[in-house]
Amino acid sequence: MWAQQFVSRHSGAGFTAFVWRACMLLAMVTMMIAVLGVSAVRAEEPLSPEALDIANQLNCPVCQGQSVRDSNSELARQMRQLIQQKLDAGESRDEILQYFVERYGVGVLREPPRQGYLWLLWWGPVAGLVIGIVLVAVYLRRRGEPSSDVVVPVELEDLERVERLLGAEGDAR
Amino acid sequence: MAHLGSGALILALILAIYGIVATLFGARRRIPELLLSGYRATYAVAFLVAIALIALVVSFLRHDFRLAYVAGRSSRDMPLHYVIAAFYGGQEGSLLYWTLVASGLGALALYLHRRSDRALLPYMNATLLSVLTFLLLVLTVVSSPFRLLPVTPPDGAGLNPLLRDPGMMAHPPFLLSGYASFTVPFAFGMAALITGRLGSDWLRAIRRWTLLAWALLGLGLLIGAWWAYHVLGWGGYWGWDPVENLALLPWLTSTAFLHSVIVQERRGMLKVWNLALLLATFALSIFGTFIVRSGMLSSVHAFAVSRIGHWFLTFLALVLIVGIGLLVYRLPGLQSERQIESVTSREAGFLFNNLLFTAMAFAIFWGTTFPLFSELFWETRISVGPPFYNRVVGPLLLVLLLLMAIGPLLAWRRTDVRLLLRNVRWPATAGIGVGLVGLVLFSRPWVAIAYAVTVFAVGVTLQEFWRGTVARRRNAREHVVVAAWELLRRNNRRYGGYLVHLAILLMAVGIIASNAFQLERQFVLRPGEQGTIGPYTVIYRGLEDRRTADAEIVAAQVDIYRGQRYAGTVESFRFFYRNYEDQPTARMGITLVGMDDVYVVLDRWEDDGTASLRVYVNPLVIWIWIGGVVFVLGTLTLFWPQPVPALARVPQSIAGATSEA
Numbered sequence: 146m147w148a149q150q151f152v153s154r155h156s157g158a159g160f161t162a163f164v165w166r167a168c169m170l171l172a173m174v175t176m177m178i179a180v181l182g183v184s185a186v187r188a189e190e191p192l193s194p195e196a197l198d199i200a201n202q203l204n205c206p207v208c209q210g211q212s213v214r215d216s217n218s219e220l221a222r223q224m225r226q227l228i229q230q231k232l233d234a235g236e237s238r239d240e241i242l243q244y245f246v247e248r249y250g251v252g253v254l255r256e257p258p259r260q261g262y263l264w265l266l267w268w269g270p271v272a273g274l275v276i277g278i279v280l281v282a283v284y285l286r287r288r289g290e291p292s293s294d295v296v297v298p299v300e301l302e303d304l305e306r307v308e309r310l311l312g313a314e315g316d317a318r
Numbered sequence: 319m320a321h322l323g324s325g326a327l328i329l330a331l332i333l334a335i336y337g338i339v340a341t342l343f344g345a346r347r348r349i350p351e352l353l354l355s356g357y358r359a360t361y362a363v364a365f366l367v368a369i370a371l372i373a374l375v376v377s378f379l380r381h382d383f384r385l386a387y388v389a390g391r392s393s394r395d396m397p398l399h400y401v402i403a404a405f406y407g408g409q410e411g412s413l414l415y416w417t418l419v420a421s422g423l424g425a426l427a428l429y430l431h432r433r434s435d436r437a438l439l440p441y442m443n444a445t446l447l448s449v450l451t452f453l454l455l456v457l458t459v460v461s462s463p464f465r466l467l468p469v470t471p472p473d474g475a476g477l478n479p480l481l482r483d484p485g486m487m488a489h490p491p492f493l494l495s496g497y498a499s500f501t502v503p504f505a506f507g508m509a510a511l512i513t514g515r516l517g518s519d520w521l522r523a524i525r526r527w528t529l530l531a532w533a534l535l536g537l538g539l540l541i542g543a544w545w546a547y548h549v550l551g552w553g554g555y556w557g558w559d560p561v562e563n564l565a566l567l568p569w570l571t572s573t574a575f576l577h578s579v580i581v582q583e584r585r586g587m588l589k590v591w592n593l594a595l596l597l598a599t600f601a602l603s604i605f606g607t608f609i610v611r612s613g614m615l616s617s618v619h620a621f622a623v624s625r626i627g628h629w630f631l632t633f634l635a636l637v638l639i640v641g642i643g644l645l646v647y648r649l650p651g652l653q654s655e656r657q658i659e660s661v662t663s664r665e666a667g668f669l670f671n672n673l674l675f676t677a678m679a680f681a682i683f684w685g686t687t688f689p690l691f692s693e694l695f696w697e698t699r700i701s702v703g704p705p706f707y708n709r710v711v712g713p714l715l716l717v718l719l720l721l722m723a724i725g726p727l728l729a730w731r732r733t734d735v736r737l738l739l740r741n742v743r744w745p746a747t748a749g750i751g752v753g754l755v756g757l758v759l760f761s762r763p764w765v766a767i768a769y770a771v772t773v774f775a776v777g778v779t780l781q782e783f784w785r786g787t788v789a790r791r792r793n794a795r796e797h798v799v800v801a802a803w804e805l806l807r808r809n810n811r812r813y814g815g816y817l818v819h820l821a822i823l824l825m826a827v828g829i830i831a832s833n834a835f836q837l838e839r840q841f842v843l844r845p846g847e848q849g850t851i852g853p854y855t856v857i858y859r860g861l862e863d864r865r866t867a868d869a870e871i872v873a874a875q876v877d878i879y880r881g882q883r884y885a886g887t888v889e890s891f892r893f894f895y896r897n898y899e900d901q902p903t904a905r906m907g908i909t910l911v912g913m914d915d916v917y918v919v920l921d922r923w924e925d926d927g928t929a930s931l932r933v934y935v936n937p938l939v940i941w942i943w944i945g946g947v948v949f950v951l952g953t954l955t956l957f958w959p960q961p962v963p964a965l966a967r968v969p970q971s972i973a974g975a976t977s978e979a
Contacts, residue, residue, distance in 0.1 A: 191930075204701050211552075212703070215550070215551060215552040217902065254701070256703055256706060257702060273681060274673075274680075277676060278673065284658070285661055
């Protein structure tokens with residue numbers, strides 16, 4: 146397409162010269178496209194570390210549990226290329242990620258964003274840990290009040306002895 | 319063969335149900351003959367399940383493609399070892415294998431404990447048979463491995479390509495047997511709850527069985543990591559894949575159990591908690607088995623999806639209701655005999671250990687199941703990937719390593735803090751030294767902190783070994799090597815445990831380094847061209863096409879140089895198996911240079927030989943596998959039969975004092 150633009154820009158020159166040049170240019174451009182086209186279609190252009198990093202933050206939408214970076218699927222390959230092209234075009238990491246989220250939904254991100262109900266995901270483990278710490282603290286605090294427990298252990302030992310005697314008969318309730 | 323197999327399974331199901339009725343009735347009415355008959359039913363079930371499994375394997379060996387299962391998972395051109403391994407390549411076969419392990423180990427436990435734990439056995443047997451009844455019901459009614467095809471195909475479809483790898487020969491059997499072996503401690507725990515014999519006799523009965531299941535599961539996870547590293551090609555070994563996570567969960571809870579059970583043995587505390595952990599471990603094993611089959615979570619293991627998910631869900635619900643119900647019912651009988659006296663005691667140390675392990679298990683469970691809830695309540699499909707887990711689990715692991723360092727130095731009941739400080743001074747100095755050097759060298763402080771903690775823990779553990787050896791050498795006048803050996807042999811529970819700690823620390827060395835310092839580059843190279851990554855130069859030599867009986871193979875040859883020095887040639891493979899051409903699998907080209915793994919992935923290529931390669935440099939990953947070997951050795955020492963030296967040498971003493979951690 147830019148070959149046409151190129152031609153039109155030079156259309157101000159004399160007609161024969163223009164045709165001459167245009168033919169030359171067209172021939173060169175077709176050759177370039179022919180040469181470039183082969184590798185552009187079939188091989189993957191090298192990805193920058195940043196592109197690989199972005200690809201690693203995206204899930205391959207058609208495969209199970211693999212990132213765009215690691216997947217061998219055709220879609221993942223195209224996505225990698227797209228990421229590289231967008232980077233080359235000067236888009237930022239966030240813009241690129243946003244682009245894929247709009248297309249494939251928030252599930253395309255390997256790290257769920259911290260927003261809305263997804264805070265539940267992020268704070269869940271913290272809440273679990275805090276509850277655990279509180280429970281352990283309560284358990285440890287109980288040692289501070291041995292006076293109230295003086296009666297109970299004695300009873301329990303009796304209970305256990307009784308249980309042991311009962312258990313010897315193989316009784317089950 | 320098919321009729322023999324399905325007949326054996328049906329007979330096993332009938333016998334299992336009979337066994338439950340017989341043992342329960344025999345226990346209540348106290349009819350020893352009936353009890354014995356119930357136990358024998360379990361032996362018979364184990365035997366019949368083994369017959370069924372052998373029938374299945376023989377069907378595979380004879381290429382009996384009348385069986386849908388055989389036709390779907392093997393083909394004539396597959397090598398023999400994969401034909402044999404194919405029997406657990408699908409859900410029917412893997413469930414049969416699960417059942418065999420559960421019934422085999424259950425029968426063995428019944429036999430070994432036939433004299434020592436008489437009161438528990440009827441209920442242990444009934445629980446075991448209930449689990450087996452469920453599995454046999456699934457195997458006979460919904461997903462029989464012996465279903466026949468209406469038309470016999472001339473050749474089978476072949477095994478899923480992901481499974482055709484040496485790592486896959488070992489990973490599923492170990493992992494599944496780990497899951498299945500938790501049935502035995504679970505059955506003993508239930509028996510303790512039902513009979514109300516909540517003293518420590520049941521503990522002794524199950525500790526070894528839990529240890530066995532824990533070791534098998536751990537080994538299964540390790541081999542899985544090794545397989546992922548060599549086959550999946552993302553340069554890592556642990557992808558936080560949902561199915562991996564769910565397999566890790568019972569391992570975490572059983573690790574917590576193996577620690578806290580020591581507190582119960584020594585101090586009679588944490589009884590409710592231990593039973594809850596045991597119940598959770600078994601429930602998570604069922605959950606892990608079930609979720610692979612349900613297709614509810616997106617995972618690389620998705621080839622095993624089937625319709626039997628709701629059977630497992632029902633069973634899981636049943637296990638949890640009965641288990642929690644019994645636990646609540648027996649709550650009064652589970653009071654602690656003693657109380658914790660000090661926060662700086664070994665009891666408290668184990669308590670914190672359990673807190674961290676459960677918090678970690680909870681965080682992983684939360685992250686793994688959250689996508690289900692997200693889809694259910696908010697109708698949004700999300701995925702929770704490695705960044706979440708690294709962020710949440712990383713800090714917990716770090717604190718756990720720190721506790722691993724201090725824990726062995728804590729005394730029962732209360733610790734003299736001054737003594738503790740004196741004991742840690744050398745390891746702590748080493749740790750702080752490494753940390754300071756790390757802070758200067760590395761740009762990321764967490765790496766320095768992680769290595770400081772690791773070195774500290776290694777220091778304390780080695781110091782414990784050294785002190786024990788020195789003391790033994792002095793007292794028994796033995797050579798250092800003999801003393802170290804005897805120390806390990808006689809106190810295998812304590813020092814074997816430290817060996818496992820060392821194994822984990824060695825793995826930590828590799829895990830931290832490969833997370834922090836992994837290099838990654840992607841190249842598009844023509845044959846003869848080269849690229850550089852860190853200190854390495856890779857020269858791409860070209861592609862080679864090969865052919866085996868069942869696959870076409872593309873191999874990319876890459877020479878690796880470190881600076882100017884030739885360091886080796888690797889081949890990175892792509893396999894295209896017949897019938898599975900659209901699912902190429904791979905094997906990475908990995909070579910160890912110094913302490914770095916240079917890891918080459920062949921992504922794609924053209925007819926003229928141009929290839930796009932991804933190259934990783936993974937430093938110190940080798941220590942993960944070395945740690946794995948130490949883990950196995952350490953675990954083996956834990957199974958050493960404990961000699962009773964006090965009784966042997968001083969016959970007049972009656973109670974042989976146990977000296978264990």
